[in-house]
Amino acid sequence: MEDWDDGPFRPEAVTVRVPAKINLSLSVGPLRPDGYHELVTVFHAVSLYDEIVARAARGLSLTVEPLRRDSDVAGVPDDEHNLAWRAALLLAEYARVEPDVRLTIRKDIPVAGGMAGGSADAAAALLACDRLWGTGLRRDELHDLAARLGSDVPFALHGGTAIGSGRGEHITPVLAAAGLEWVIAVYDGGLSTPKVFETCDTRRRRDSREIPEPSVHPDLMTTLRSGDALRVGAALYNDLQPAAIELLPEIGDLLEAGRAAGAAGALVSGSGPTTVFLVDGPVSAAEVEEQLRASGLCRAVRRARGPVPGALVSNVR
Numbered sequence: 508m509e510d511w512d513d514g515p516f517r518p519e520a521v522t523v524r525v526p527a528k529i530n531l532s533l534s535v536g537p538l539r540p541d542g543y544h545e546l547v548t549v550f551h552a553v554s555l556y557d558e559i560v561a562r563a564a565r566g567l568s569l570t571v572e573p574l575r576r577d578s579d580v581a582g583v584p585d586d587e588h589n590l591a592w593r594a595a596l597l598l599a600e601y602a603r604v605e606p607d608v609r610l611t612i613r614k615d616i617p618v619a620g621g622m623a624g625g626s627a628d629a630a631a632a633l634l635a636c637d638r639l640w641g642t643g644l645r646r647d648e649l650h651d652l653a654a655r656l657g658s659d660v661p662f663a664l665h666g667g668t669a670i671g672s673g674r675g676e677h678i679t680p681v682l683a684a685a686g687l688e689w690v691i692a693v694y695d696g697g698l699s700t701p702k703v704f705e706t707c708d709t710r711r712r713r714d715s716r717e718i719p720e721p722s723v724h725p726d727l728m729t730t731l732r733s734g735d736a737l738r739v740g741a742a743l744y745n746d747l748q749p750a751a752i753e754l755l756p757e758i759g760d761l762l763e764a765g766r767a768a769g770a771a772g773a774l775v776s777g778s779g780p781t782t783v784f785l786v787d788g789p790v791s792a793a794e795v796e797e798q799l800r801a802s803g804l805c806r807a808v809r810r811a812r813g814p815v816p817g818a819l820v821s822n823v824r
């Protein structure tokens with residue numbers, strides 16, 4: 508009889524699909540000595556995706572391309588500054604394997620938009636390389652590596668709706684979060700996350716405001732289970748929103764346009780400048796979408812739903 512067992516199956520290519528996130532609430536506490544802010548956030552993964560393909564190769568290389576015709580990849584590095592490149596290196600070092608992989612990132616998540624696109628790619632690269640190299644890390648090991656790459660990376664692995672605490676890297680799932688429909692206004696340009704946190708601190712100093720311990724408003728947790736868009740919409744909040752609007756006043760105008768069009772909730776996503784609008788069914792979605800396009804203030808308007816799962820292997824060959 509012929510022996511077909513020539514060792515473990517080593518794939519040629521692994522594809523991972525990974526979603527963007529929005530923050531249904533973002534409560535920012537004081538600046539810590541390590542330069543990060545203590546925060547409590549409710550992360551929510553939405554159906555806007557990047558895709559990463561990891562192919563067997565000699566050495567490490569990376570290319571970035573748009574996933575759709577209207578996806579923008581301007582400013583995304585294709586070298587060691589890319590978070591996905593750093594993720595591959597970190598995994599190789601941890602698992603003591605050679606970092607042999609050709610990474611292709613197909614982007615649709617807005618760049619520097621406050622939707623954690625770079626973090627999503629890092630999470631996807633960890634998962635794809637783990638499968639390609641057969642390193643077989645446990646979930647908790649992947650989570651620890653993710654946290655070393657950035658505050659938003661563990662959530663990109665996790666997905667769904669979850670509370671993030673610490674600097675965002677400690678994840679606690681929120682059970683029974685109902686489905687929500689979103690219209691997303693993609694701004695033409697990005698905002699630097701450190702700059703937005705810094706502006707938030709400056710504003711607080713200027714107002715001599717006491718900085719409370721970060722927390723999740725109990726209303727949000729209750730309304731999330733109800734799935735009632737109007738109630739969830741009223742409970743959305745983001746401590747970074749005033750800072751993002753100070754840096755880019757047009758996003759305040761976009762929020763107004765969406766509210767006037769009947770959105771149940773309107774919010775800057777994370778550090779912005781992407782703005783997200785909670786809608787209550789297809790009629791409301793169409794109206795909000797039309798008004799946002801008509802405002803001429805955004806580069807693209809997209810629809811998405813949440814929660815969706817985190818990074819997942821979608822193809823192996």
Ligand SMILES: C[C@](O)(CO)[C@H](O)COP(=O)(O)OP(=O)(O)OC[C@H]1O[C@@H](n2ccc(N)nc2=O)[C@H](O)[C@@H]1O
Nearest residue numbers: 542543544546626657658659674675700701704777778
């Ligand atoms: C705004 C959010 O997207 C909300 O989820 C995150 O807090 C940002 O997460 P991220 O982009 O993964 O951030 P990191 O790459 O970890 O940090 C980038 C920079 O953002 C600032 N930063 C980030 C997270 C945090 N809790 N406090 C901070 O002050 C710091 O200046 C840090 O140097």
Ligand SMILES: Nc1ncnc2c1ncn2[C@@H]1O[C@H](COP(=O)(O)OP(=O)(O)OP(=O)(O)O)[C@@H](O)[C@H]1O
Nearest residue numbers: 589590618619620621622623624625626628659700
């Ligand atoms: N894979 C990547 N995709 C996008 N940007 C990347 C990537 N790797 C590194 N970067 C750099 O990081 C910067 C921020 O990009 P990113 O799209 O992650 O921002 P963001 O969505 O605002 O992040 P967050 O919501 O986590 O604060 C970019 O301007 C780019 O220079």
